[in-house]
Amino acid sequence: MKVAGKVAAKSVLALAVMVPFSASLGAQPVEAAASPPAVPATEYYGDARPDAPELAARGPLRVxxxxxxxxxxxxxxILRASENAPDPRxxxxxxxxxxxxxxxxxxxxxxxxxxxxxxxxxxxxARPxxxxxxxxxxxxxxxxxxxQTPSDRYPLVIVSHGYPGSRLQMSYLTEHLASNGFVVIAIDHAESTRADKAGFASTLLNRPLDDLFVLRTVSAWAQAGSGHFLxxxxxxxxxxxxGYSMGxxxxxxxxxxxxxxxxxAYVPGGRLAIHQQGDPRHETRRDARIKAVVAIAPWGGANGIWDAAGLAGLRTPTLFISGDQDDISGYQDGVLRLFQGAVHADRYLLTYRGARHNxxxxxxxPAAAxxxxxxxxxxxxPVWDSRRINNINQHFISAFLGITLKAQPLQAYLDVPPLPAGGKAGPDSAAWKGFPTRTAVGLELQHLPAQ
Known part of the structure; x- marks a missing residue:
């Protein structure tokens, strides 16, 4: 769905200028200062800010x-179906x-x-x-x-963009996860990117089908003797x-x-019924190989996409991420409702206070600016530095996927104490494991176990 927000337009891609330091005061010699830390010539999306939480640090593996x-x-x-052509392929x-x-x-x-x-x-x-x-x-x-061994093969993470968006929309996260020992595959969903955006019905129908098709495809590639590099x-x-938004x-x-x-009923002809709760086609598509979901600003909760029965069908551990001012997916009637209604899933909700959809x-x-x-x-x-959001996402998603896909001992990063009443920062805000002192502000992390 369309996204909104605003930050300073200063380029994050500018080359850093390295200037040697020298100085003198009259005839008095000045003792040479210690060399400052080297500044990288290029800043990449996802690089850790000085205040980044611990698991935002780049992993040990090359990518x-x-x-x-x-x-x-x-x-x-679905976009070319009609009375005269009821089943175009x-x-x-x-x-x-x-x-x-x-x-x-x-x-x-x-x-x-x-x-x-x-x-x-x-x-x-208007927007070419x-x-x-x-x-x-x-x-x-x-x-x-x-x-190192066949049992140490890398888990798979499939990434799905917004509408419209692209497979490169979250490179800060995809590169980060790969550096920590995951194979990450991001999809350009046909008819749903900025380059080929078409009718919304295609996105509604094809998003889950694309995800599952890619999983089946990668499973074939992963087999010994397939000839594929994976x-x-x-x-x-x-x-x-x-998945982000429509993802x-x-x-x-x-x-x-x-x-x-x-x-x-959003799409004439009942073509979305294959995704409906209770439809056998929907029930049989569930793939037990999927062990976790990260749903960032997921669309649909405020639009009648899911009722209580549909949300109860979610049984996979899920990390929801949202801004409490999300004006596209909604928060109280949107993402928060999804989080609360997924009663059969162990789930978390990370909330950025004051953030919208992005x-x-x-x-x-710089080109967008x-x-x-x-x-x-x-x-x-409008009120958050996107680089800060990226680092926090890296931290919590790394912990969540490390636990659910690798059984890593990272639970302490998710077992954070609630912030003081009223959301004000207090002495215990530093008890968020991995966060530097005075930086666990503007955030809330909730957890609800599966019933």
Whole structure:
């Protein structure tokens, strides 16, 4: 869905200027000062700020990245269905970006350049599809780093963007997870990116189907002898779905949160019934390999997409993330209601106080700042620094997926005490494990166990 927000337009991609320090006071010699820490020549999305929580630090592994296109054949074409053509079929081409632990060749650097587009879909003269580029901390086409043993294969994380968005929308998170020993695959959902945005019915129908198709595809690649570079590298039996906005909608539906009868009526002809709670087609699609969900500002709670029965169908451990001023997905009637209603799932809700909908993506690029208010507001937040949000997301998502996919002893990072009454900072705010003193403010983390 459309996103909103605003931060300072200063480029986060500017090259740092290294200036040697020298000084003198009259004829008096001055003792040389200790050299300051080296400043990186390029700042990448996801780099840890000085106040970043502990698990936002880059992981120990080098990161490679590759791009691959897959084809989901013989799919129902909901945008071209009519009385005269009730069952049109087509092939959905999905571009995937794949991040993975890598062994770098001599002289190879963890640096690439991603290219995306601004705008709100093709043919919009007010917001044309303008290409822009930004640097990434990953080595293009690097050799994969083999796991130490077959049992140490890397868990899989599938990432789904907003509407419209792109597979590169959360590179700060995808690179970070790969550096911590995950294979991460982000999808360009056909008819739902900024480059090819089409009717909303396609997004409603295809998001969960795309997620599950990619899981099946990667499972085939992972098999020994497949010839794919992921063969023997990834363990799809330990998979997580990470979705932002409409990606959150698709992820929740894919793991069992069936939509309501009212939501089925959003698209004529009952074509969304395959995602409805109680429909056998929905029930049989549940894939036990998916062990966790991260739903960032998931859309649909305030729009009648889920009723109580549908939310009760969610049984997968879930981390919800939201701003309490989200004006796209809603908070009290939106994400908070989803969190409270998913009674059969062990779940957490991380809330950014004062934030709107843009709690998922990268910061706005310099190109977005130059393009105008609408493109800038598609990424930015009005009261939060997006880099700060990115670091906090890295921290909590790393803890959550480390626990659910790797059985790592990270539970203390999620067992944080509540903030004092009224949300004011107090002496105990430093008790949030991994947060520097005086920095656990503006946030709330709630937990509800499965019934």
């Amino acid at each position: 490679g990245v590759r791009t691959q296109v897959v084809e989901h054949r013989d799919q129902f074409d 087509y092939t959905r081409r999905l571009t995937l970006e794949i991040w993975y632990p890598a062994d770098l060749a001599p002289g190879q650097a963890e640096h690439t350049v991603y290219t995306d587009v601004l705008g709100s879909g093709p043919g919009n003269p 599809n303008t290409p822009f580029s930004f640097p990434g901390r990953a080595a293009r086409d690097a050799r994969p780093a083999p796991p 063969a023997g590298l990834v363990d799809t039996g330990r998979t997580a779905l990470v 959150g909608y698709g992820a929740l539906n894919a793991v069992g949160a069936g939509i309501s009868a009212a939501a089925v 709690t998922g993506p990268n910061p706005p690029s 130059a393009a105008g208010l609408e493109d800038f507001m598609a990424y930015a937040e």
